[in-house]
Amino acid sequence: KNEVEQSPQNLTAQEGEFITINCSYSVGISALHWLQQHPGGGIVSLFMLSSGKKKHGRLIATINIQEKHSSLHITASHPRDSAVYICAVRSPGTYKYIFGTGTRLKVLA
Amino acid sequence: DAGVIQSPRHEVTEMGQEVTLRCKPISGHNSLFWYRQTMMRGLELLIYFNNNVPIDDSGMPEDRFSAKMPNASFSTLKIQPSEPRDSAVYFCASSRAGEGAKNIQYFGAGTRLSVL
Numbered sequence: 774k775n776e777v778e779q780s781p782q783n784l785t786a787q788e789g790e791f792i793t794i795n796c797s798y799s800v801g802i803s804a805l806h807w808l809q810q811h812p813g814g815g816i817v818s819l820f821m822l823s824s825g826k827k828k829h830g831r832l833i834a835t836i837n838i839q840e841k842h843s844s845l846h847i848t849a850s851h852p853r854d855s856a857v858y859i860c861a862v863r864s865p866g867t868y869k870y871i872f873g874t875g876t877r878l879k880v881l882a
Numbered sequence: 883d884a885g886v887i888q889s890p891r892h893e894v895t896e897m898g899q900e901v902t903l904r905c906k907p908i909s910g911h912n913s914l915f916w917y918r919q920t921m922m923r924g925l926e927l928l929i930y931f932n933n934n935v936p937i938d939d940s941g942m943p944e945d946r947f948s949a950k951m952p953n954a955s956f957s958t959l960k961i962q963p964s965e966p967r968d969s970a971v972y973f974c975a976s977s978r979a980g981e982g983a984k985n986i987q988y989f990g991a992g993t994r995l996s997v998l
Contacts, residue, residue, distance in 0.1 A: 806986065814971060816989035859925065868913055868977065869938065870987070872925040 776800050779860050779873035786880050792847040794876045796860030805843050806870065807834050808859040816859075819845070850880045886990035888974050894996045900962040903993045906955055907976030915987060916949055916959050917973040925973070931957065932979060964997045971995070 777798045786792050796805070807819040820827050820834040822843065827834050831850075836843040847854055860873040887906040895901055907914050916928040929939040934951045942949070946965070951957040961968055971994050975987040 808989075814994065815991045816973060818986050818988065821986050861925075867938075868915075868930060868932075868979065868987075869927060870925075874924045 775874070776871050777860055777862055777873040779858075779876050781876060782874070783877045784879070786850050786878070788851060788880055788882050790850050790880075792850050792854075792878065792880075794845045794847075794858050794860075794878070796843045796845070796873055798841050798843075798860075798862045798871070800862065800871065801865055802841075802862040803865040804863045805836055806861040806863065807843075807845050808861060810857040810859060810875070812856070819858075847878075852880045852882050855879050886974055886976050886988055888972075888990035888993050890993060891991060892994045892996075894998065895964055896998050897965055898963045899997075900960065901964045901968075901995060901997075903959040903972050903974075903995070905957045905959070905974030905990060907957070907974070908988055909955070911976035911978045911988075912954065913977045913979045913987075914951060914957050915975040915977075916957070917975065919971045919973060919992070920969075928959070928972075961995075964995075966997045969995055969997050 780795045804821050804823045806821045809817045809819050822834055822836045831848045833846040857875040857877050859875045861870040863870055889904045913932050915930040917925050918928055919925045928941045929949045930937055931951045947961055949959045971992045973992045974990045977987045
């Protein structure tokens, strides 16, 4: 069993839909990071969370430390949101990330 | 800031050849990471440096792989001899250590390596 599990693995949505991507982890962490990888391959940092909730534009990320779970929400999805979304957790006292396998999102116009 | 700069963006080589990937971290960042991404295994940490010193190289697959960081603004990842199974996208990332939850890693655009 992977230490970081994401669901779903693949997701197809219609433009405008509300999207939720989930990340569950089984290790102690100091922070959780959501990354976005575009079809061209570049990786962009979206959020880093250690508690609570963060919002940036149409993106919202939440984390529940007790339940070892985080969600990434996209409101009013758009085709340009099509990408792979990767959850990564950082072990306490280190800079090492443990990565999820990613969720491939496709938003249709 | 230009961000993390990697070169080349694409590399195609023949089995047995030496391959050198290059990375320039963001100025002022003192931690540097090399990752490999494949379809089968996703993103894997190969090695990370702190203040130019290799701290953890447990992810380096075998002796054919080596990494150096001669100064704070440059790092290389070398594969010698290369094999087809080394084909992957190699990412470099940097961060500024010591800022607690703020030490986000910033990724370069990656080098797509194909070993024929």
